Amino acid sequence: EVQLVESGGGLVQPGGSLRLSCAASGFTFSSYWMSWVRQAPGKGLEWVANIKQDGSEKYYVDSVKGRFTISRDNAKNSLYLQMNSLRAEDTAVYYCARDIVATIYSRYFDLWGRGTLVTVSS
Amino acid sequence: SYELTQPLSVSVALGQTARITCGGNNIGSKNVHWYQQKPGQAPVLVIYRDSNRPSGIPERFSGSNSGNTATLTISRAQAGDEADYYCQVWDSSSVFGGGTKLTVL
Numbered sequence: 001e002v003q004l005v006e007s008g009g010g011l012v013q014p015g016g017s018l019r020l021s022c023a024a025s026g027f028t029f030s031s032y033w034m035s036w037v038r039q040a041p042g043k044g045l046e047w048v049a050n051i052k053q054d055g056s057e058k059y060y061v062d063s064v065k066g067r068f069t070i071s072r073d074n075a076k077n078s079l080y081l082q083m084n085s086l087r088a089e090d091t092a093v094y095y096c097a098r099d100i101v102a103t104i105y106s107r108y109f110d111l112w113g114r115g116t117l118v119t120v121s122s
Numbered sequence: 123s124y125e126l127t128q129p130l131s132v133s134v135a136l137g138q139t140a141r142i143t144c145g146g147n148n149i150g151s152k153n154v155h156w157y158q159q160k161p162g163q164a165p166v167l168v169i170y171r172d173s174n175r176p177s178g179i180p181e182r183f184s185g186s187n188s189g190n191t192a193t194l195t196i197s198r199a200q201a202g203d204e205a206d207y208y209c210q211v212w213d214s215s216s217v218f219g220g221g222t223k224l225t226v227l
Contacts, residue, residue, distance in 0.1 A: 105152065108155035109157075
């Protein structure tokens with residue numbers, strides 16, 4: 001079965017760190033860009049970061065630059081998000097998503113995990 | 123940065139046609155993608171590249187895009203179509219609309 005399964009969420013204090021993982025199965029993980037997308041409670045979707053197939057290119061939304069690091073291990077079919085210096089506004093469900101590059105001007109997400117909740121609070 | 127505007131809510135009678143709009147500056151020059159999200163669930167892609175349906179998405183779902191508005195159309199609306207719907211484009215990064223809650227009456 002083609003699926004993505006996130007793990008690693010939880011409660012963390014402001015300024016703390018957390019590492020999210022996403023296990024991919026049922027498809028050739030190393031052939032796809034991958035992304036993290038988050039959703040704050042009761043709010044909309046926000047793209048957070050993405051990474052190229054071989055990990056050579058990584059991009060981030062401005063609000064997490066310098067604090068979050070996206071990485072992948074193609075041998076383990078896994079995607080990661082290292083989150084440091086966490087803030088209350090980082091509280092959200094974090095989704096792992098398969099990133100389809102249709103053209104250089106068109107990208108979308110055709111497969112999503114169920115998400116993992118990160119709560120930043122003292 | 124590019125912005126997408128969606129109505130907060132849309133209501134439709136059971137069996138009728140719902141139209142959810144997504145506004146953006148010259149959005150017709152971009153590819154628009156649509157996601158359905160039911161409560162407590164992950165988003166699901168329902169339309170990609172303006173008007174294409176992924177495998178498994180009913181033909182009742184269709185999309186169009188022109189000028190400053192893209193539209194997701196749901197024909198013969200069913201109770202199971204109640205959900206939040208998000209549009210998305212690529213503009214140096216992925217941008218999502220704020221989402222529209224569809225209520226089927």
